Structure formats: structure tokens, C-alpha cells
Amino acid sequence: MEDLKGIWAVGGGKGGVGKSFIASAIGTALARRGARVLLVDADLGGATLHHFLGIKKTAASLSDFFDRGRPLFELITGTPVPGLSLIRGHNATLGAENINYAQKNKFLRHLAKLAREYLVIVDLGAGSSHNIIDTLISADLMAAVIVPEIIAVENMYTFLKNALFRRLAAGLNQIGRQHVLIDTWKNRHGYGIKGFKGLIASLSGRDDEIGARVREEIENFRIHLIVNQARNRQEATVGNAVKSVCRKYFGIDCRYSGYVEHDEFIGRCVNRREIYMESYPASRCAREVERLTDNLLTGRQVSIIS
Amino acid sequence: MDRERLKPYFDVLEIEPAASLTEVRNAYMLLKEVYSDPESIVTGPLAGEMGEESRRDILERLEEAYHVLLAAFEQSREEPRRRIEKVMADIETFDGPALKRIRERLGVDLNDMALATRIQVQHLINIEEENFSALPVKVYTRGFVANYARHLHLDEKRVVSDYMTRFEAATENNG
Numbered sequence: 122m123e124d125l126k127g128i129w130a131v132g133g134g135k136g137g138v139g140k141s142f143i144a145s146a147i148g149t150a151l152a153r154r155g156a157r158v159l160l161v162d163a164d165l166g167g168a169t170l171h172h173f174l175g176i177k178k179t180a181a182s183l184s185d186f187f188d189r190g191r192p193l194f195e196l197i198t199g200t201p202v203p204g205l206s207l208i209r210g211h212n213a214t215l216g217a218e219n220i221n222y223a224q225k226n227k228f229l230r231h232l233a234k235l236a237r238e239y240l241v242i243v244d245l246g247a248g249s250s251h252n253i254i255d256t257l258i259s260a261d262l263m264a265a266v267i268v269p270e271i272i273a274v275e276n277m278y279t280f281l282k283n284a285l286f287r288r289l290a291a292g293l294n295q296i297g298r299q300h301v302l303i304d305t306w307k308n309r310h311g312y313g314i315k316g317f318k319g320l321i322a323s324l325s326g327r328d329d330e331i332g333a334r335v336r337e338e339i340e341n342f343r344i345h346l347i348v349n350q351a352r353n354r355q356e357a358t359v360g361n362a363v364k365s366v367c368r369k370y371f372g373i374d375c376r377y378s379g380y381v382e383h384d385e386f387i388g389r390c391v392n393r394r395e396i397y398m399e400s401y402p403a404s405r406c407a408r409e410v411e412r413l414t415d416n417l418l419t420g421r422q423v424s425i426i427s
Numbered sequence: 428m429d430r431e432r433l434k435p436y437f438d439v440l441e442i443e444p445a446a447s448l449t450e451v452r453n454a455y456m457l458l459k460e461v462y463s464d465p466e467s468i469v470t471g472p473l474a475g476e477m478g479e480e481s482r483r484d485i486l487e488r489l490e491e492a493y494h495v496l497l498a499a500f501e502q503s504r505e506e507p508r509r510r511i512e513k514v515m516a517d518i519e520t521f522d523g524p525a526l527k528r529i530r531e532r533l534g535v536d537l538n539d540m541a542l543a544t545r546i547q548v549q550h551l552i553n554i555e556e557e558n559f560s561a562l563p564v565k566v567y568t569r570g571f572v573a574n575y576a577r578h579l580h581l582d583e584k585r586v587v588s589d590y591m592t593r594f595e596a597a598t599e600n601n602g
């Protein structure tokens with residue numbers, strides 16, 4: 122466990138689905154198993170990750186990085202969980218979420234450096250903006266959290282499409298053909314392209330080099346799906362269904378890594394400044410988080426629940 | 428069943444090649460439901476993008492995978508039968524050694540059998556070795572043998588009748 126290093130990014134598109142709770146719970150589970158974990162709250166709009174760790178305030182936060190140019194490693198603080206550290210998020214001042222290109226790249230560089238010493242778990246926050254997507258695709262493990270509800274699924278597809286688009290752009294850029302992607306998408310109506318799948322089909326048919334590259338990027342695009350706040354087993358099967366659509370329709374390597382049930386004690390722990398995984402380690406949710414963590418480590422998946 | 432060769436079909440149903448028949452059925456039913464409904468929670472958000480043809484294409488692949496796998500499971504159910512055909516032909520009476528030969532031929536482990544039948548391993552051994560004096564009284568032994576036969580899908584009546592004849596002869600002689 123001590124050699125577990127790298128970056129895991131937790132996003133999903135929709136707000137309030139439980140990205141921060143899941144990130145904190147996985148982080149706690151891994152730290153308890155002996156990994157050296159650093160949680161980074163990259164939700165530049167509304168940093169709340171510290172609440173799930175029973176922490177009110179920290180001396181330093183990402184504001185010090187973005188506004189005052191302090192290096193990331195100086196902002197690391199401890200948490201009540203041994204082996205688990207935190208970089209608290211930016212407390213949104215108006216417009217603060219709009220960091221520029223240079224700042225984003227510097228942030229990703231610093232993260233990569235920290236990932237040599239820690240397993241860095243990044244809470245991406247809601248949405249599918251450029252900064253979020255670029256942080257996601259720079260990670261070693263990408264995770265998307267949804268709840269069993271149509272809006273979350275819809276947002277997750279958007280999140281995915283944006284990430285895929287960025288990956289395709291980067292892949293085609295390597296062979297100097299990025300303009301083909303941009304041009305095709307801009308003129309999609311002229312080309313008669315319907316939706317993202319149509320774009321992929323059109324690109325794949327362009328020429329062998331582009332086709333091969335596009336297929337490679339898509340097949341190698343692995344995302345771990347997590348269903349949160351399931352109220353029964355039936356709701357957990359939404360994960361099997363979403364995974365299926367991602368594999369069969371988008372053609373990506375989507376894994377259904379785990380589900381976590383709804384438990385009102387999660388919210389109560391926040392109010393009492395307790396850490397759920399520490400206060401209720403034997404609860405169903407805690408055991409589901411443990412199983413999810415196992416699956417993320419091994420690549421195993423939730424089988425079809427009947 | 429050659430599960431490696433069948434992997435593409437297991438993949439279509441999004442299950443491991445080691446999946447059981449029940450898992451195959453469940454996967455097929457769930458996925459069929461997902462793609463049959465253009466307004467489901469997972470297909471709805473793609474409306475206008477995921478065309479009718481896409482869905483129909485996926486449904487056809489599901490159908491094909493399910494049928495290929497069903498056939499493979501059906502065939503594999505018959506496989507053990509064929510494997511013991513030759514042994515069975517030589518058997519005149521179902522005595523202990525005959526039962527043992529059949530069990531070994533089917534590759535059934537004694538410990539697994541003990542778990543499934545809830546008969547102690549030692550009793551299963553006693554049945555096969557015909558340690559009649561170590562076996563319990565008639566009614567119990569009859570139950571054990573019936574259970575043994577059922578577990579191997581043998582003709583329960585015939586096995587019990589053959590075996591108990593020998594059991595009774597031996598135990599009567601001993602007093």
C-alpha cells in the first residue's frame with residue numbers, strides 16, 4: 122500500500138451527487154490500509170471537501186496557490202486520519218473559479234510532482250468546464266459519480282463527451298491532425314453529423330491514420346463509474362445500464378466499480394464534524410466504500426445485480 | 428464448455444467468461460430492457476443522438492450472444508453424461524467401488540460433495556469403501572445413498588436398491 126502513488130480524479134458532471142463524500146471516503150479507506158493519501162479539493166466554485174473530514178478551517182488553501190503563488194506542497198495539512206492529508210479548496214471569491222491557462226498548467230505540474238510521493242485524490246467539483254476536464258484526463262484513474270436519476274446520467278454523458286473530445290484532440294495533435302477534429306465539429310451540420318457518435322464515425326472514416334488514432338483513444342479511454350445514494354438494489358443496477366451504454370454506444374472502457382447506498386448519517390457526520398468512515402466503519406455504506414476501493418485497486422466490477 | 432472461445436459473447440453481455448447460467452440470464456434481461464426502451468433513464472438522455480438503428484443493432488447483438496451462450500450451457504450440461512457413458516455401460520450393480528468410479532470420472536470432489544449434501548466426508552468414504560459396519564442404521568444410510576445418487580444425477584431408485592441390497596446382506600450376516 123505504501124507504494125500506491127499517482128492521481129485519481131473524482132468528477133461526474135452533476136452537482137451534489139456526492140463526489141466530495143466519495144473522494145473523502147475512498148481516501149480514508151486507503152489511508153487506513155496504509156497508503157499515503159493526499160486529498161485535493163479542486164472544486165474552485167465551492168470547496169467543501171474538508172467538511173467530510175471534520176475540519177473547519179485550515180491555515181492554507183488553494184487560494185494561496187492561485188492568488189499568492191505559493192507552491193502546492195506548502196499547503197498540505199494533516200487530517201484526523203493518520204496517513205491522510207488535505208489541500209483545502211479555494212473559498213470562492215467572485216469569479217475565482219476562472220483560473221487562466223497558465224495557472225491550470227502550473228496546477229497540473231505541481232499535482233504531478235506530489236503524485237510521486239502521495240496517492241493524490243482530486244475532488245473535481247461539478248461541471249464539465251475546461252479546467253475540470255483537463256484535470257480529469259491528466260489523472261491515472263478517472264472516476265465519475267452519479268446518482269440513479271436521469272439528470273445525473275445526462276450530465277455524466279456530457280462530462281464524458283467533453284473528456285473524450287479533449288483526449289481525441291490531444292491524440293490527433295500528436296500526429297498533427299488536430300485541426301481535422303476542430304473543423305469537423307465546427308461544420309458538423311454541413312457534414313450531416315448527428316451527435317458525438319456521428320463525429321467519431323465521420324472522423325474514423327476520414328483516413329487510416331486518423332481512424333486508427335481515434336479508435337485507439339476511444340478504446341483506451343477508461344472511466345470508473347460510481348453510483349451513489351442508491352436507495353435499493355434496483356437503483357444500483359442503473360450503474361450496470363450506464364456502463365453498458367458507455368461501452369456499447371460510446372465504445373469506451375467504462376467499468377462499474379461500485380455503488381454506495383443512501384445513508385442519512387453521512388450528513389449528520391458532517392454537522393457533528395465526524396468522519397463517517399471512522400464513526401461508522403461497520404455500516405453498509407462503509408462496507409460498500411471498502412468494496413468500491415478494492416474494485417478501483419483491482420479493476421474488478423459490480424456484476425449484474427438481480 | 429470452451430469459455431475462452433465464447434468470451435466475445437460474454438463481453439457483449441458484459442459479464443466475465445466464468446459467469447454462471449443465471450448470470451447470463453440476468454445480464455441479458457437487464458440489457459434487453461435497457462435498450463428496448465428509448466426513454467429509459469440511460470437511453471433517454473441520448474434521445475435524438477442514439478438513433479433507432481443503434482439500439483436495434485445492439486439488441487440484435489444481445490440476442491445473438493444470449494442464444495449462443497444458452498446453447499453452450501445446454502451442451503455442457505450433457506457433457507458429463509457423455510463422459511460417464513462408458514463407465515456406466517460396464518456397471519452391473521451400483522456398489523461402493525462403482526459409485527466411486529463414477530464420481531471420479533465426473534471430477535466431483537468429496538469435500539464439495541460433503542458440503543452440498545451435508546453428509547460428512549467420512550460417511551461418503553464409508554459408502555464408497557463399503558464399510559457397512561461404520562455406516563449408520565438402515566434408514567439413514569438409505570438417505571445418504573439417495574442423496575449421493577441425486578448429487579451425481581444418477582438413477583436414484585436403482586442406485587438405492589442395488590446398494591441397500593448389499594448393505595442389508597452384509598449387516599444381517601453380521602448379526
Ligand SMILES: Nc1ncnc2c1ncn2[C@@H]1O[C@H](COP(=O)(O)OP(=O)(O)OP(=O)(O)O)[C@@H](O)[C@H]1O
Pocket residue numbers: 135136137138139140141142143164167169246247349350351381382383384385386387388391406
Ligand atoms: N450516500 C449518501 N447518502 C446520503 N447522503 C449523502 C450520500 N453521499 C453524499 N450525501 C450528502 O449529499 C450532499 C452532497 O454530497 P457532496 O457534497 O459529496 O456532493 P458533491 O457532488 O461533491 O457536490 P458539489 O457538486 O456541490 O461539489 C451532502 O450533504 C452529503 O452529506
Ligand SMILES: [Mg+2]
Pocket residue numbers: 140141142164169170244246247
Ligand atoms: Mg463537492
